[in-house]
Amino acid sequence: MMKRIIGTKKFKDSLKFAINGLFEVHKTQRNFRIQTFIGLIALITALFLDLNGVKLLWISFAVMLVLLMEALNTVIEKVLDYLHPDYSEIIGIIKDISAAVVLIASVFSIVIGTIIFGESIFKINPKYGIIIAIAFLVFIKFFSRGGKNNG
Numbered sequence: 001m002m003k004r005i006i007g008t009k010k011f012k013d014s015l016k017f018a019i020n021g022l023f024e025v026h027k028t029q030r031n032f033r034i035q036t037f038i039g040l041i042a043l044i045t046a047l048f049l050d051l052n053g054v055k056l057l058w059i060s061f062a063v064m065l066v067l068l069m070e071a072l073n074t075v076i077e078k079v080l081d082y083l084h085p086d087y088s089e090i091i092g093i094i095k096d097i098s099a100a101v102v103l104i105a106s107v108f109s110i111v112i113g114t115i116i117f118g119e120s121i122f123k124i125n126p127k128y129g130i131i132i133a134i135a136f137l138v139f140i141k142f143f144s145r146g147g148k149n150n151g
C-alpha cells in the first residue's frame with residue numbers, strides 16, 4: 001500500500017516536471033509555438049474529414065514527431081549554451097545538425113499532410129507527397145558541398 005502511494009507520488013512528480021518542461025519549451029521557443037498551432041489546425045481539420053484510422057494515426061504521428069524533434073533540438077541548444085556559451089565552430093555545427101533534425105521531421109510531416117489532406121480535400125494524387133520527398137532528397141544531394149567526411 002505504502003509502496004503504491006510512493007509510486008503514485010513519484011509518477012505525479014515526474015508528470016509535473018515533464019509538464020513544466022513542456023510549458024518552458026512553449027513559452028521560450030517561437031518555433032514550438034508555431035508548430036503546436038499548425039499541429040492543432042491539422043488535427044482539427046483531420047477530425048472533420050472522412051479519414052480512416054490509419055490516416056488519422058499518420059496525421060497524429062506527424063504532428064507529434066515535429067514537436068518531439070523541436071523539444072529535443074531545444075534541449076541540445078540549451079545544453080550546448082550551458083557548456084559552451086562562447087562562439088565555437090563545432091558548437092555551431094552541432095546546433096546546425098540539430099536544427100536539420102527538425103527540418104527533416106517537418107518535411108516528413110509535409111509529405112504526410114500532402115498525401116492525406118491533398119487526397120481528401122483537393123483530390124490530388126498522393127504521389128505529390130512522394131515528389132516533395134524526392135525534391136527534398138535531391139536538394140540535399142545536389143546542394144551539399146564538400147566531399148566525404150567521417151561518419
Ligand SMILES: Nc1ncnc2c1ncn2[C@@H]1O[C@H](COP(=O)(O)OP(=O)(O)OP(=O)(O)O)[C@@H](O)[C@H]1O
Nearest residue numbers: 029077084085086087088089091092093095096099
Ligand atoms: N556558440 C556558438 N558558436 C557558433 N555558432 C553558433 C553558436 N551558437 C549558435 N550558433 C549558430 O547560430 C545558429 C542558431 O543558434 P541558436 O542557438 O541561436 O538557435 P536558434 O534556433 O536561433 O535558438 P533559439 O531557440 O534560441 O531561438 C546555430 O545553428 C549555429 O549555426
